[in-house]
Amino acid sequence: xxxxxxxxxxxxxxxxxxxxxxxxxxxxxxxxxxxxxxxxxxxxxxxxxxxxxxxxxxxxxxxxxxxxxxxxxxxxxxxxxxxxxxxxxxxxxxxxxxxxxxxxxxxxxxxxxxxxxxxxxxxxxxxxxxxxxxxxxxxxxxxxx
Amino acid sequence: xxxxxxxxxxxxxxxxxxxxxxxxxxxxxxxxxxxxxxxxxxxxxxxxxxxxxxxxxxxxxxxxxxxxxxxxxxxxxxxxxxxxxxxxxxxxxxxxxxxxxxxxxxxxxxxxxxxxxxxxxxxxxxxxxxxxxxxxxxxxxxxxxxxxxxxxxxxxxxxxxxxxxxxxxxxxxxxxxxxxxxxxxxxxxxxxxxxxxxxxxxxxxxxxxxxxxxxxxxxxxxxxxxxxxxxxxxxxxxx
Numbered sequence: 001x002x003x004x005x006x007x008x009x010x011x012x013x014x015x016x017x018x019x020x021x022x023x024x025x026x027x028x029x030x031x032x033x034x035x036x037x038x039x040x041x042x043x044x045x046x047x048x049x050x051x052x053x054x055x056x057x058x059x060x061x062x063x064x065x066x067x068x069x070x071x072x073x074x075x076x077x078x079x080x081x082x083x084x085x086x087x088x089x090x091x092x093x094x095x096x097x098x099x100x101x102x103x104x105x106x107x108x109x110x111x112x113x114x115x116x117x118x119x120x121x122x123x124x125x126x127x128x129x130x131x132x133x134x135x136x137x138x139x140x141x142x143x144x145x
Numbered sequence: 146x147x148x149x150x151x152x153x154x155x156x157x158x159x160x161x162x163x164x165x166x167x168x169x170x171x172x173x174x175x176x177x178x179x180x181x182x183x184x185x186x187x188x189x190x191x192x193x194x195x196x197x198x199x200x201x202x203x204x205x206x207x208x209x210x211x212x213x214x215x216x217x218x219x220x221x222x223x224x225x226x227x228x229x230x231x232x233x234x235x236x237x238x239x240x241x242x243x244x245x246x247x248x249x250x251x252x253x254x255x256x257x258x259x260x261x262x263x264x265x266x267x268x269x270x271x272x273x274x275x276x277x278x279x280x281x282x283x284x285x286x287x288x289x290x291x292x293x294x295x296x297x298x299x300x301x302x303x304x305x306x307x308x309x310x311x312x313x314x315x316x317x318x319x320x321x322x323x324x325x326x327x328x329x330x331x332x333x334x335x336x337x338x339x340x341x342x343x344x345x346x347x348x349x350x351x352x353x354x355x356x357x358x359x360x361x362x363x364x365x366x367x368x369x370x371x372x373x374x375x376x377x378x379x380x381x382x383x384x
Binding site for chain 2: 086097
């Protein structure tokens, strides 16, 4: 379960980005995860919930883009989807594929930041919805922390 | 207002930076680090005991760090060979990280160490994602584990610079299909050298030590296809 270590690293890096770029809270973040990166998306999602608790990322929407593994053979020049488990050998040319083009990504692609006025607006509309009983059971992008 | 910030940062950037720093630090002091990865019970410790014994007999300065979630049993076993050994307890963490390893080496690793063996936590999933600044990454598998292990753990086997089969003295008894194993290794890591060993009979141990010493002398090691892609841009830039 190294997904918890990975989620903790994500939270630390995004906190740093919030400090650098200015912002009061994180609305959402998008990660790119290669299918060969050795990371289980569901485990990462669960770990992110724990790691983000009590931080400016609490309640942020986590978007995970899966990046397929692709490789190229120098012999025939073809590009392959390597599949899982990956086939990194070209049967046609009987030689190793020259290069893995993608599939090992483990990257924070982008972060959507809210400034203080946006946080206040979201919180007050959340509170209004709660008071009128509208949002019972509906998930929100931002929680009250 | 909501603002979108384009980050494009590798999640493990901090570990990768610590690993690079450790690699340079070890290279400057003439120490080669060997990272040993395998599942629990594959015989890492037994094989490492034999390697340390042979190295000590031959007068080669070696040292070992062994990582476990709990107990100091492995360090006690390894210390019998007479080389400096340090137990790292990860307190439940499933892998070693470069910064953590560095913290254990500073002030402990003898200055003349030629080869530092790092026995990672027994686990073929998590440790595969963490560069520890090693010069040689060895993945071990015992004949009892099944021929399809490389397909089940493609990241670990895909990144191996050397694959070592252990417990070959009982290969016949467990009907280990070496040909199928080699086929599966080639699928995820074509060209990686595979070495057969037995800690009990000593088969392959000298060969393995020789390969480790070649690497410490600066001989180039296998570069897996897996390594040609990076965590952020897809294809990595040529070194």
